[in-house]
Amino acid sequence: MCSSFNLKFASLFLHVNEKRRKFFVEGHDAMSIYFIHVMQALLGFTLLSALWGKYPSLKATFLASFIGIWIGIGLFEFANLYLWDTTLKLYANGVIAVLLLLGWAVCLLPFKSVKLALIALLAISFGIEYGTLSRDFPLLKGALLDTLSIVSLGIVILSAGLLLLLYWLMTKVAEKIRPSVRNTAIALTTLFLLLDILGELGIALMRLGVLPTSTWLLSAVAKVLHYSAFFTYIYLAIIVVLSTLFLRQQPRKEPKETVGVIASRRIRATRAHLQKIFTCNIMIVLTMSAFILYYDLVASRPPTISTPTILEPVNGEFKIPMELLRDNDLHRFAYITDEGNKIRFFLLNRYKGKDAPVAVFDACMICGDMGYVKKGDELICISCNVRIFIPSVGKEGGCNPIPFPYQFDGKEIIFKLETILKGVNYFSEVVEKSVSDPVSGAKMINLKAPKTYVFGGKTYYFENNDTYEKFKENPERYVGTASESHWRAQGYQALGDVSK
Structure with a gap:
């Protein structure tokens, strides 16, 4: 019973967090999410395939990966159309896990066709992974190709181009570094890719009842899913370390008088070549890091409610002048009870050019007391991203803020202290008193x-x-x-x- 409750709670937590993440990105800069999806789905795969060694040609590898990824995206779109996407994602994760375990042995084999087949199958599976991540963020949101769609498409092309260039550069790095270092990097990259996939597999199999929902297993899966957001940084760190070790392979400068003119030129050319590769890798890492950090530190940050104005009643009543609400903004207030409970409520005018005030608690019957923010003609529940049409604020039901009785005499909105006190248990915040x-x-x-x-x-x-x-x-x-x-x-x- 307890395990079932824990699983339901974990599933609800993940679902709500996904909806909140979508809202946060939409509320700031949605374009960065397209770059993030490409990185989350394909950066680890790109790094691993580059470290696995030489293939018949860069062209063959590119075609195998490019076609495989598009096949995977196409399979996801088809499955999503018929509501099979969850099942397809489950199987794709299983395939990735098996192929990653086989990859260590396969990369040591001389059979180039086997390596290409492995790359193609992984590409299909990671294409499905990309389709899953990006399904709530279609590039073409409408029938017209607007500026936002063009810019977003450009960002996807940029991210794909950076991955392709990174792959080519890292194959050069893999050729120069010591085999022990390369094998360690392969092991680390494989480990983090496996952890990410096994975390998703674990929660999916527990939802289906295939795995037992024991406390320790649920805790382990939850931790993996939480920290998987940082795996992209780990891949970038591996690239920087390998590139630095690669640069150390450059020959030392020698005077022309000692080694001769021809040898001196060769040394300078080799050093310049290695430095260019190192510089390009670092520039790519910095570009990727800039996008990812912007997303993590800015675009995905949750909106915060405005600081409420603390009110005290006069003769057991609160009176808010209508003049304050005519800017059609959300005005948030709070009352601190004698016990320190902070009760939030807000007022706004529902119609422009017309006095139609409404007073409600800053809490929802469904989502709790995270509060609301106003954006344009919509009121948005921070917890679940539900948009509420402003004229409907004050009505009962759904994710609407909780209404309470008030009076409007044409000049002031009046409500009693006892009315506000009735909502004390809608809020969890307690201040020191x-x-x-x-x-x-x-x-x-x-x-x-x-x-x-x-x-x-x-x-x-x-x-x-x-x-x-x-x-x-x-x-x-x-x-x-x-x-x-x-x-x-x-x-x-x-x-x-x-x-x-």
């Missing part, structure tokens, strides 16, 4: 209290176990009747009708 033990009256910091107890939806803090136990036996004796607050599980109707 001085509180009193309801039994002994002792003062303490809420976040440092040894004991807490929830009664009537309100949290109480205790200085020791004795006062805690006394309160549990008869809470009404110390705080009277239970206060009224609500939980997300109770639904929208718990707060009553909402003014329109």
Whole structure:
């Protein structure tokens, strides 16, 4: 039962993270994701195939890889059309795992046709991997070829061109470095490719019930999936190390008087050739790193909600002037309860040129309290990327923010403190605040209290176990009747009708 719950939780976590990642990229710069998908799917494969040794020709290798990748992408698109993509991805991962295990032995064999066949099969499988990564980001989003689509296509071509150039350069590097170093690089690259694939295979097989959902296995798979995002950096680091060792193979400078004119020219030409290859590799790594770092540090960062303005009620009421909302922006506020619970809510005007205010909690019945951001004419749930049409904000159901009752007299939006307090359990944030033990009256910091107890939806803090136990036996004796607050599980109707 526990394992089943853990698996469902892990699957939901991965699903939500994927949706959030899509939103984050769309919310900043979507173009970098096309470069990232190519790198994630093909960089490790490119490096490994370059280190495996010489093939009949660069042309033959390129054709085997190019055609294989396009076959893989085509197979994925066909499978996706008939909803077989999950099954195809599972089989493709299995094929990659087997071929990577065989690759170590195959790369040592002199049979060039066998190596090309291995490259072609891996290319097909990694083509399916690329199709899976990029399915939510089609290059042509509409019937017209707009500027964004052209630029995105250019980025895909750039990334593919860099991989092709990198492959050619790394074959030159592999020829010069010591076999022991090359074999170590092959082993490391194979290991990280296998870890990535086995992590995806593990979660897929556990979902299907083929593998047991034990705690240790689920934990191991989750860790692999989490850290696989850094494997691209590892491949780039391997390239830098190998390129540096390659550069060290250059002959030392010798005076013409010592070795002769012809030998001196050969030494200079060899040094220049090795330095050009090294420089090109470093430039490629820097270009790739720039795109990847931009994606990781900027484009994929989650949006953050604006800092709410802390409000205090006057005579048990909050009053927000309508004039503040006429900019049609989202105005976020918060109230800190006596116990330190931070209750967020926001107000906005639903129509431009018309006073139609709405007040809601900054939380969702489905996704919780991550909050919302406004983009154009849409309100967006940060947790799940659902877009909400602004005029519909305040309505019940779905991923809409939780509404609460308020009044609008034409000048101010008015709502009561007791209404806001009912939403205390929709939020998890607690700030440090001085509180009193309801039994002994002792003062303490809420976040440092040894004991807490929830009664009537309100949290109480205790200085020791004795006062805690006394309160549990008869809470009404110390705080009277239970206060009224609500939980997300109770639904929208718990707060009553909402003014329109």
